[in-house]
Each structure stands twice: as C-alpha cells, then as structure tokens.
Amino acid sequence: MITSLSREKGEGMTILLKRVRSLGVKVILYGLLTFIAIFMMLPFIWMLRTSFMPQGEIFGIPPRLISRNMSLDGYRYIIEYGVLKSLRNTFFVAFSFSVVSLFFCSLGGYGFAKYRFPGRNPLFAFLLATMIIPGAVTMLPTYVIMLKLRWLDTFWPLIVPGAANAFGIFFMRQYIGTISDELIDAARIDGCGEFGIFCRIILPICAPGLTSLGLIFFMGAWNNYLGPLIYLRSSEKFTLPLFMMQMSGPPGYSPYRELMGVAVVSVVPLLIIFLIFQRRFTEGITAGAIKE
C-alpha cells in the first residue's frame, strides 16, 4: 500500500520532471531559432529604415527605427541619378543570361542523359573536372580575349562565357535522366527529329527543373559584381551592384540614405521572386549537393 503510493508519487514526479525538461528544451529551441531569425531579418529592416532617413539622423544615438522626418527624398534622388536605367540593365543581363544558359545546358544535359555514344563517360568526367579551375586563373586572359573581341563595355562578356556551363549541364542531365525512354522512342517512331524531340518533348517535361536552374542562374547574374566590374565602363551600362559601388564613399562617409535606397531596389525583386518560387529554389540548390 505504502510502496505503491510512493511509486505513484515517484512516477508523478518523473512525468512532471519530463514536462519541465521538454518545456525547457522547447524554450531553448525557440530561443535559438528566433535569435537567428532576428539576426537574419535585421539587415533588411535596417536597409529599409535607412533609405527613408535624413542623412543627419542615420547615425543618431541611440539609433531609431522610425523618425518624424522620414521621406522618399532618397528615392527621388536615386531615380534622378539613373537607378531605373541600372535596374533595367541588371534585369536585361540576368534575364538574357538565364534564357541562353537554360537552352544550352538543357541541350547538353539531354545529350548526356539520353544517348549512349562512344566517349560519353570520359567526356562527362572531363566536364565535371573543369569545375575545379578557379575563376581567378581565367579572369585575366578572358579579359584580354574580350578586349580583342572589342566586347569591353558591352553585355556580351556577362552572357556568353558562362552560357554553356558545367554545373547547368550536370543539373539538367540528372533531371532529364528521370524521363522515360519510351516517350522519346515513341516520338522518334512518329518521325520526330532529334532536335524536335528536344524542343517538343524534353523541354516541356523539364519545366520544373528549368525553373529551378533558371532561378539560380538569374540570381547569380543579378548579384554578379566581379564580371560587371571588369567589363563595364560607362555608367549608363552599370548594373545595380556596380551602381552601388560607384555611389559609395570611404567607410562611414557614404551617402547612406541613397545607398540603402539602391540596396532596397536591388534586393526586393529577388526577395519577391524567392518568396513565390521558394520550393523550386531550394530544389535547385539541393540537387547539386545531394546525390541519390
């Protein structure tokens, strides 16, 4: 009687202890997640806040999130300064690069995935091996090539060299590999040419994969800074990262309101695209890292 009672009491204690412990664990987990989430969101908030702040109040002590003197003047100024032109350049480069790359990469991926031709494996191994060449090695000679081609200060160097790239072909090969051969054979029997099969059968089926890869390409080209820095000269051709760099002064002395205005212009479009296509985006990123 006594023993069973004390046992019950003991069990009650352990259950309580477990509850307290799991509550503690939950507090720690949520605490960590929330702390990191705030750290991640803070720069976005601060960017937005500063873009409305008069220059004199940006470094106010203590820092304020909101001020009575907030205005759109910064945006008015950067629009006068040509930010919309720069936005258009950025979009043009990112979009053209994505479209051209998607075409060549899916074409190459299709070649590797669905044909058993002599030399296929060594050729593919070679393609993968080229990925270890760092950009620093090819950067200077490629600049010289562009100089000779008279492509300096044009958008061509930002679109052409990376168009048929190893990563994209690797990615599309994986994706096209999952398409059944029967579909392709059926089209072939119906008299469809090889290129016709690619355009009419492969590309439509690959739409999700093309979206994933296209998003990665678009993001990469949109945020590219080194390429435009090397190749673009006249300010009316500048893309947004270059535009920002050109506006900046020595650390602490930049026109921060305007600079943050341009930062907002450069960040918001991609954030919107990311929020809409989040699933495709993460699929694209993980496909290269996780092998089946």
Next chain:
Amino acid sequence: MARAATDSPSTRRGLWHEIVKNRWAYIFISPFYVSFLIFGFLPVLFSIYLSFHKWKGLGPMEFVGLKNYTYLFGVGGKAFWQSIENGIILFFMYVPIMTFLALVLAVILNSRLVRFFQAYRTMIFAPYVTSMIAAGFTFGLMLQQKGGLFNAFLNMVGLPGVPWLENIWWARVSLCLLIVWGWLGYNMVIMLAGLQTIPRELTEAALIDGASSVQAFFHITIPLLRPVILFSVILSTMGSFGLFNEVMALTGGGPMRATLTTLVQIYGEAFNNYRFGRASAQAYTYFALIFVLTLLQFRYFGREE
C-alpha cells in the same frame, strides 16, 4: 594476331557507325566544349604564358622567365601570402561555427518539434538571395563604431562598444558575421535535404534502445550526413579564398590587409596595378594550393565514399 587483324577494322567500323548514329548527341554537347576551349582552356594556357612575362595589359610583352615567381616567393609576395593566410584564418573563424549551426538548425527544423517551420526556414534562407554588395554596405552601416546598431545593442546590455571595422581582428569578425549571415541558410537547406534522406526509423530505433537525442545526433545523424557536410566544407574552403563581394563592400580588404582575400588581391594586382604577369603568377600559385587542399580534404574526410 590474326584475330586482332580481322577484328579491328570491323570494330572500327562499328565505332564509326556508333558515332554517326549518335551525331546529334555530339552536336548537343558541343556548345560546352567549344565555349570551354575559348573561355577555359585557352585562358588557362594563356595564363601560364602571361606568368612568364611582364605586361601592363597594353603594349608589348616582355619575357622575364621565372622572375614573376621568384618575386612572388621572395620579396614581393607579402600581400599575396598575407591573403592566403587571411583565407585560412577566415576559414577557421567561420566554417566550424557556420557548419555546426547549419547542422543544428537543420536537425531542429527536421525534427518537427517546432511550429512555424516554414517561416523560420524562409527567414534564415532569405539572405542567400540577397546581393552581398547591398548586404555588405548595410553591415558597414550597422557596424559603425559611433551610432551603429551593433554597438548600441552592446551598450544597452552594459558592454563597451567595439571598433568593428577599425581593428584587425574585429574586422575579420565583422566579415565573418556577414558571411555567416549570407551563407548559413544555404548550408542549412543543403543539410535539411540531406537529413530528409536519412530514414526517421533509424534515429527513433536508437532512442527506443536508450540513446539520448544528443548521442543519436553524434553517432547516427552526423556519420550519415558526412557526404553533405564534406560538400559544404569543401565549398567553404574555396569560398574563403575566393571571397570578393563581401570584402569589397564591407572592408575593402583592410585594415592593414587583414581581410584581403586572394581573389581581391589578384584582381587588384591586375586591374588596379596593371601587373598582368605578376597577377597570373599569383593566380597559378593559388590554383595549385586550392587543388592540393581539395585533394587533401577528399582524402581525409571522404575516405569511405
């Protein structure tokens, strides 16, 4: 002998037949090889050639033999070797923390213990799509010694402010903050995907057998995730020498070259100082180092694959 003699023409004809039959495949994959020839292979060769010459990017080239290399390994290599050292220092500063944090976050989000899983993942991943130039300037703003947000937080909890961008080590810490901000979500998403390939029953069985969740994490999750962790660490290795946007927007390589990375150094040598030969010698030395480093990492950590 006789058999080989009769065999080879027919197999050769067979091979030729196969090639002709698959001609479309060769056409489909050719754009990559043509483009690599022009923008990959040719530059790699031309780079060697350049590294034996003195050239300002314009005018005639002057052959100088190994002088660019002896200069680099002798008196003139200070900035370059400093940049290599910086890459190693930065690597050890942010990669362990970032990889571990990414892993922990991925495990937490994968465990379904928390609600708002999607919202947390979105917020942590969002910096990845952000221009690092834009983010670098924003961090520069927040890290100002006077009137910056971070020092205001420190003061609020009673700590003195920090010279985030003015001191050698704090500048490196600042750069690491920016890198972790930008890349944590990417690494987390990769590890999340890796975790989803591990059957849930495996860890559950271990927990039933009396293992604590910490033990399960170290003895089951981490070993099974090894390939993914390796992938992320190798990417970060090349990443820390090849940092460019982050450095240009936040620190400009300073103070006193403390955050100068190798890519920034090579870029500056070529396009600011117009020393194409020296820059090429540096690029090649860097290539060799990276190559050896990646091989070593594969050998030590990737043995079981």
